Amino acid sequence: MEPSAPPLADPPATAATQAGAGQGTAGPVSSTETLPPLGCPPNAPVGFGLIHPLASILDRLDPTRLFRQPQPLEVELGSGDGSFLLQHALRHPDRNFIGVERLLGRLRKLDRKGGRAGLTNLLLVRIEAGYFLEYLLPPATAQALHIYFPDPWPKKRHRKHRLVNERFPDIARQALVPGGIVYLRTDNEDYFTQMRAVFGANAAFQETETPVVLTELVTDFERHFQAQGVAIRRAAYQRTS
Numbered sequence: 001m002e003p004s005a006p007p008l009a010d011p012p013a014t015a016a017t018q019a020g021a022g023q024g025t026a027g028p029v030s031s032t033e034t035l036p037p038l039g040c041p042p043n044a045p046v047g048f049g050l051i052h053p054l055a056s057i058l059d060r061l062d063p064t065r066l067f068r069q070p071q072p073l074e075v076e077l078g079s080g081d082g083s084f085l086l087q088h089a090l091r092h093p094d095r096n097f098i099g100v101e102r103l104l105g106r107l108r109k110l111d112r113k114g115g116r117a118g119l120t121n122l123l124l125v126r127i128e129a130g131y132f133l134e135y136l137l138p139p140a141t142a143q144a145l146h147i148y149f150p151d152p153w154p155k156k157r158h159r160k161h162r163l164v165n166e167r168f169p170d171i172a173r174q175a176l177v178p179g180g181i182v183y184l185r186t187d188n189e190d191y192f193t194q195m196r197a198v199f200g201a202n203a204a205f206q207e208t209e210t211p212v213v214l215t216e217l218v219t220d221f222e223r224h225f226q227a228q229g230v231a232i233r234r235a236a237y238q239r240t241s
């Protein structure tokens, strides 16, 4: 696999796949298919299932009602099968986490791992990440956004599909609490240049350091790229206004 090709690229999510109904891979929802287990509402028993079935894709979520404890919230967009999020959630039981991913198979893997680990501070949502950030997460709720190895869409004519585009900093600003931070990683030099350009041009953000405790948590895709000798680019931007 070429380092800059979208690894395990998937078709874009449709409105139907955004609804979070259950099937092995992205695709239209069929009424005969089994719904994923219910999410983890307050007081749910351990192992209840971490995949949150969205009751509506028009109403914003209420994070204070989604978790057992109201705690600071962090969100990973494109969490894959959760190599980062699982470790991070285990290290920080005093924070809540939402993983957003469009592929149900990957969410199910993370659901199983999170269930085995007894995590109650992690919730998974199957939907398009940009839509989640703009329309489902209430404004000023996230302390951190983690975006690790988003699909690079290397072909020029496909770049419009990139998650971190010209609009993204404004959407991220809306989702973050003041002082909140966006953490970015990619193997794709051109995408990294674009990430830096769009955040650099937004007066609401200032570049900041990525703490070592975060860089220590290597994701599955990161390990794959490192094994191929591909350089990993990282950046972080703090909402300052």
Ligand SMILES: C[S@@+](CC[C@H](N)C(=O)[O-])C[C@H]1O[C@@H](n2cnc3c(N)ncnc32)[C@H](O)[C@@H]1O
Pocket (backbone or CB within 6 Å): 007, 010, 077, 078, 079, 080, 081, 083, 100, 101, 102, 103, 106, 127, 128, 129, 130, 147, 148, 149, 150, 151, 163, 219, 220, 221, 222
């Ligand atoms: C290259 S993988 C990286 C996964 C993980 N962050 C890691 O570093 O191991 C990108 C992931 O983002 C998901 N993804 C890509 N575009 C997405 C979108 N617009 N909305 C939700 N998930 C998306 C893909 O399904 C895939 O699991």
